[in-house]
Amino acid sequence: MDTSTTQILRYTAFTTDPSGGNPAGVVLDAAELDDDAMLTIAADLGYSETAFVTARDERRRRFTVRYFSPLAEVPFCGHATVAAAVALAEGLGAGPLVFDTPVGEVPVDTGAGADGAVVATLTSVPTSSRPAEAVELDTALAALGWRHEDLDPALPPRVAFGGVHHLVLAAATRGRLADLDYDFDALAEVMRRAGWTTVQLVWRESPDLFHARDPFPVGGVVEDPATGAAAAALGGYLRDLGLVSEPTVVAVRQGEDMGRPSALTVAVGPDDARVRVSGHAVPLPA
Structure with a gap:
């Protein structure tokens, strides 16, 4: 599958400084990508994980998300969740989001931190x-x-x-x-x-x-x-x-x-x- 026109965002999570944190790829419209295409994108980026939004309901602020490392799909990834949530909040506005992930429903709250940058809080599945x-x-x-x-x-x-x-x-x-x-x-x-x-x-x-x-x-x-x-x-x-x-x-x-x-x-x-x-x-x- 040709991925040359796929928009790939690059964020670094758990930091306000681009030189810190953990880089993650974010693809906000991955509905047409198959598994091989998502793995290829993740491998080409070389980040520990890339988040792919494969379905979206903007009215309900609910999104289906999958995660790929450079080698394989990963059931869940926290830093890529934060990166994807911030990217979505920057487009849709701050507020609650819900991610449907391979491990279950993960609510994510987004809002402005003390420094004005978007902060995301994910609620894990039961630990x-x-x-x-x-x-x-x-x-x-x-x-x-x-x-x-x-x-x-x-x-x-x-x-x-x-x-x-x-x-x-x-x-x-x-x-x-x-x-x-x-x-x-x-x-x-x-x-x-x-x-x-x-x-x-x-x-x-x-x-x-x-x-x-x-x-x-x-x-x-x-x-x-x-x-x-x-x-x-x-x-x-x-x-x-x-x-x-x-x-x-x-x-x-x-x-x-x-x-x-x-x-x-x-x-x-x-x-x-x-x-x-x-x-x-x-x-x-x-």
């Missing part, structure tokens, strides 16, 4: 988590080049879900998080077998501030500068561990070690399985 099994943990640590002693014992390894699955590993020190040099092919194989979209590596600076890095080799990308779906999963992880006793807002700083700083805001409550992830998105220069 969940479970303890990581010994074998999957050991193989993941081996591929990362980490040891069990590198982990924070107060934040146990778990597989968390916020639309897609992520292995959450908490580093004991900021230095351990900063020193990321992993076996790309080995970790990709571990993740494919386990069905994980990213491995979310975090370090807790304080109860309401986390630093994160997310290897994404199964998508053909070494590392994500900002991962909204993983941030939602992290919120559910904190709730399941009993670390959230009242409605709480947690800041996640990501991309700092890559030179693309990103800011994600995660709102989680003790009795609500859905997590709200907020951030800006701005167009990238042509």
Whole structure:
């Protein structure tokens, strides 16, 4: 299929600075594109994900959205959701949107932030988590080049879900998080077998501030500068561990070690399985 006339927008999410955040492609009219065409566009862009709006009801502000990495379709992507929501809000005006995604309905609120730039808040599908099994943990640590002693014992390894699955590993020190040099092919194989979209590596600076890095080799990308779906999963992880006793807002700083700083805001409550992830998105220069 000829995609030469397809309008492809480029945004970077979870930042107000085009030099930061996580770039995403956005195609607002993908109704005529087949799977191969969408994968070709995503691969040509080379961003970790591209969002494709395949059906739209502007009166109800409801849209069907699919996501592709350079290698395959992805069931859900947080940063591309934020990017697509901001792009739609810039055309339709701020307000609530609803995205019908492969993992279910995802409401997204859009409005002006304190600096005037559009901010989007997605509400995840219900989150969940479970303890990581010994074998999957050991193989993941081996591929990362980490040891069990590198982990924070107060934040146990778990597989968390916020639309897609992520292995959450908490580093004991900021230095351990900063020193990321992993076996790309080995970790990709571990993740494919386990069905994980990213491995979310975090370090807790304080109860309401986390630093994160997310290897994404199964998508053909070494590392994500900002991962909204993983941030939602992290919120559910904190709730399941009993670390959230009242409605709480947690800041996640990501991309700092890559030179693309990103800011994600995660709102989680003790009795609500859905997590709200907020951030800006701005167009990238042509």
